[in-house]
Amino acid sequence: MTKHxxxxxxxxxxxGGTALAAGALLTACTSNEAEPNxxxxxxxxxxxxxxxxxxxxxxxxxxxxxxxxxxAAITNNAKAQAGAYSDVTFKQVEAGKDAAAQRAAxxxxxxxxxxxxxxxxxxxxxxNAFGLKAMEAGIPVVNLDRAFPDALAYxxxxxxxxxxxxxAAGHYIGKALKAKGVAAPVIGEIAGMDExxxxxxxxxxxKAALATYGFSVTNRRAARFTADSGQKEGQxxxxxxxxxxxxxxxxxxxxxxxxxxxxxxxxxxFFMVGGAGSKKAIEDIAADNTVLKATVTYSPSMASSxxxxxxxxxxxxxxxxxxxxQVPKEIILASETITKENASTYLKLGx
Amino acid sequence: MSAEVGVKDGVALNAAGPRWWKNxxxxxxxxxxxxxxxxxxxxAIGAVIRPDLYSDFDWVTNNMMVILTQAAAIGVVTVGxxxxxxGGGIDLSVGALIALxxxxxxxxxxxxxxxxxxxxxxxxxxVGAGLVNGLLVAYGRLVPFIATLAMLVAARGLAxxxxxxxxxxxxxxxxxxxxxxxxxxxxxxVIILLxxxxxxxxxxxxxxxxxxxxxxGGNAEAARLAGINVRGHTMLLYALSGLxxxxxxxxxxxxxxxxxxxxxxxxxxxxxxxxxxxxxLLSGGRGTIVGSxxxxxxFSAITNLFAIANLPTEVQNMVKGAIIVVAVLIQQVRFxxxxxxxxxxxxxxxxxxxxxxx
Numbered sequence: 001m002t003k004h005x006x007x008x009x010x011x012x013x014x015x016g017g018t019a020l021a022a023g024a025l026l027t028a029c030t031s032n033e034a035e036p037n038x039x040x041x042x043x044x045x046x047x048x049x050x051x052x053x054x055x056x057x058x059x060x061x062x063x064x065x066x067x068x069x070x071x072a073a074i075t076n077n078a079k080a081q082a083g084a085y086s087d088v089t090f091k092q093v094e095a096g097k098d099a100a101a102q103r104a105a106x107x108x109x110x111x112x113x114x115x116x117x118x119x120x121x122x123x124x125x126x127x128n129a130f131g132l133k134a135m136e137a138g139i140p141v142v143n144l145d146r147a148f149p150d151a152l153a154y155x156x157x158x159x160x161x162x163x164x165x166x167x168a169a170g171h172y173i174g175k176a177l178k179a180k181g182v183a184a185p186v187i188g189e190i191a192g193m194d195e196x197x198x199x200x201x202x203x204x205x206x207k208a209a210l211a212t213y214g215f216s217v218t219n220r221r222a223a224r225f226t227a228d229s230g231q232k233e234g235q236x237x238x239x240x241x242x243x244x245x246x247x248x249x250x251x252x253x254x255x256x257x258x259x260x261x262x263x264x265x266x267x268x269x270f271f272m273v274g275g276a277g278s279k280k281a282i283e284d285i286a287a288d289n290t291v292l293k294a295t296v297t298y299s300p301s302m303a304s305s306x307x308x309x310x311x312x313x314x315x316x317x318x319x320x321x322x323x324x325x326q327v328p329k330e331i332i333l334a335s336e337t338i339t340k341e342n343a344s345t346y347l348k349l350g351x
Numbered sequence: 352m353s354a355e356v357g358v359k360d361g362v363a364l365n366a367a368g369p370r371w372w373k374n375x376x377x378x379x380x381x382x383x384x385x386x387x388x389x390x391x392x393x394x395a396i397g398a399v400i401r402p403d404l405y406s407d408f409d410w411v412t413n414n415m416m417v418i419l420t421q422a423a424a425i426g427v428v429t430v431g432x433x434x435x436x437x438g439g440g441i442d443l444s445v446g447a448l449i450a451l452x453x454x455x456x457x458x459x460x461x462x463x464x465x466x467x468x469x470x471x472x473x474x475x476x477x478v479g480a481g482l483v484n485g486l487l488v489a490y491g492r493l494v495p496f497i498a499t500l501a502m503l504v505a506a507r508g509l510a511x512x513x514x515x516x517x518x519x520x521x522x523x524x525x526x527x528x529x530x531x532x533x534x535x536x537x538x539x540x541v542i543i544l545l546x547x548x549x550x551x552x553x554x555x556x557x558x559x560x561x562x563x564x565x566x567x568g569g570n571a572e573a574a575r576l577a578g579i580n581v582r583g584h585t586m587l588l589y590a591l592s593g594l595x596x597x598x599x600x601x602x603x604x605x606x607x608x609x610x611x612x613x614x615x616x617x618x619x620x621x622x623x624x625x626x627x628x629x630x631x632l633l634s635g636g637r638g639t640i641v642g643s644x645x646x647x648x649x650f651s652a653i654t655n656l657f658a659i660a661n662l663p664t665e666v667q668n669m670v671k672g673a674i675i676v677v678a679v680l681i682q683q684v685r686f687x688x689x690x691x692x693x694x695x696x697x698x699x700x701x702x703x704x705x706x707x708x709x
Contacts, residue, residue: 260607264606
């Protein structure tokens with residue numbers, strides 16, 4: 001390849017620096033930052049005694065910086081919810097690219113002694129030890145979405161229900177097909193990244209729910225949570241199944257590509273159910289002009305709820321609707337089914 | 352399958368001594384025939400598994416178009432990649448550049464300039480980033496692997512920053528319709544691929560630019576002594592790869608009616624693998640556009656067949672891996688004599704009187 005010359009290092013620095021500077025300049029010029037969705041947070045609720053300003057609470061927060069709309073919404077929601085309380089100080093630490101980097105960042109956070117830590121770990125198992133350590137140091141940990149295996153490692157666990165998502169999608173499809181009187185339906189499934197546990201849980205729930213109607217998945221493709229991979233797998237699925245009754249697509253972001261493939265192929269003999277509950281998907285469902293008829297939620301609004309609950313924990317208060325004087329230990333959000341009928345109610349939760 | 356044919360050919364060729372079909376251009380022909388054989392075999396497997404579909408002529412025609420459509424964007428990238436590899440380099444940043452170009456072309460601000468603005472932006476960003484790659488490699492003297500690896504990371508980061516990690520939907524009807532339209536039954540994306548590949552073929556085989564690329568990849572020092580501006584040329588090769596990424600970004604945006612920072616995942620590996628099973632030497636100096644195209648189509652056909660047979664994706668990736676290994680093994684057998692190959696691996700002993708090679 002190229003021959004090296006002795007004085008190359010200065011050149012390298014020069015060009016590397018130029019490239020970096022150019023990149024920084026470009027970032028500064030263009031920005032399309034997503035606005036945090038105001039409706040995904042809980043605003044001032046004067047009827048609720050808990051909403052009144054109380055003891056000042058410092059909340060430390062950490063979530064991975066993945067290139068996915070859902071994670072972006074998690075961080076934005078947490079920030080916005082914390083901003084809604086006058087008595088909350090929000091301290092965010094960068095999670096870095098993997099579990100080790102997140103652990104290092106969290107160590108510095110412990111040293112700052114926040115009142116509560118809200119944490120969406122890269123991997124619940126790998127950061128379990130951190131949860132234990134923080135709890136031992138007397139800092140309550142709110143574990144967001146990716147569960148710690150050890151119950152001693154958290155004060156509160158709040159998470160979505162992947163298995164339940166599959167179940168919700170399966171029931172929607174099962175009921176709809178039973179109502180139509182389809183005897184042996186052709187059902188397609190477009191999953192997300194197959195190596196993730198959450199994908200397997202979703203598929204298992206879907207399979208189990210369909211089985212209660214005596215149905216099964218005819219063809220299952222795994223995409224990558226991206227629109228272009230959704231388009232590719234969707235297009236192939238349509239080729240494999242010349243007649244389809246229903247499709248469940250695990251993720252609304254990749255669903256943009258799946259819908260593009262469906263519209264390009266001019267197919268409309270079936271209906272599709274989405275997953276997660278993105279704003280675009282809910283709008284499509286409300287407009288009712290595509291095959292997308294429903295989506296099952298896995299809402300990033302859980303980050304807003306986690307901040308609210310962390311504040312209550314910090315203030316030693318309970319949830320005002322419950323009898324108990326303290327916040328419960330575990331909250332699993334129900335996966336809700338959004339259809340044309342209730343789309344207007346859910347639109348504010350879309351991300 | 353192709354392995355068997357290839358090895359048999361190799362044995363036959365060497366046993367029979369030098370013949371016309373042993374020269375360089377004929378070797379490319381043999382290899383392409385092998386890849387066509389793989390495609391036919393994939394078709395035959397499909398026909399056995401799903402006779403209901405494969406007996407329908409319209410379905411089969413449409414399915415071929417689907418395979419080609421899915422090969423289109425990655426095919427365009429592979430044309431650029433083939434030039435870079437023939438020129439003795441490698442470009443690991445292509446997937447990231449597609450994501451960056453696509454994201455930049457679909458920001459609200461860019462979309463307000465209409466389809467021409469979006470296409471211009473995608474291509475300008477691709478060429479620009481390609482030029483940075485080229486500058487770093489040719490004038491900054493960075494090893495291509497490192498320079499483009501750095502670009503891979505940086506471009507994905509920049510794309511994530513620009514998009515705010517959101518999936519950016521393209522609201523432009525013209526852009527979105529590119530992937531849907533067909534001319535005389537052929538999808539526009541396939542036509543774009545054929546045009547790019549055709550131009551690439553002419554550029555490689557019928558211009559001094561192409562000859563210089565091969566010369567530099569074969570021996571950069573010799574090329575320099577022969578009066579070729581090696582640095583300038585190398586920089587242009589990376590810009591060319593960036594240009595292809597820009598074009599592919601528009602194609603992919605049109606297909607998915609959106610773009611995002613995580614788009615075109617692992618396209619760099621697909622493009623390199625396609626070029627290699629198409630007969631491009633990773634060490635440079637040798638390769639063909641047609642071979643690379645066949646490589647892309649084989650991968651696309653495998654993905655398609657696995658969907659139609661309802662086989663899981665992990666098996667599909669294993670098969671792709673196996674095909675890469677087999678193709679490279681054939682390459683090794685062809686480029687040295689079979690006896691040498693056997694000797695090197697201790698499969699046969701040298702005859703008495705033949706000097707032992709070490």
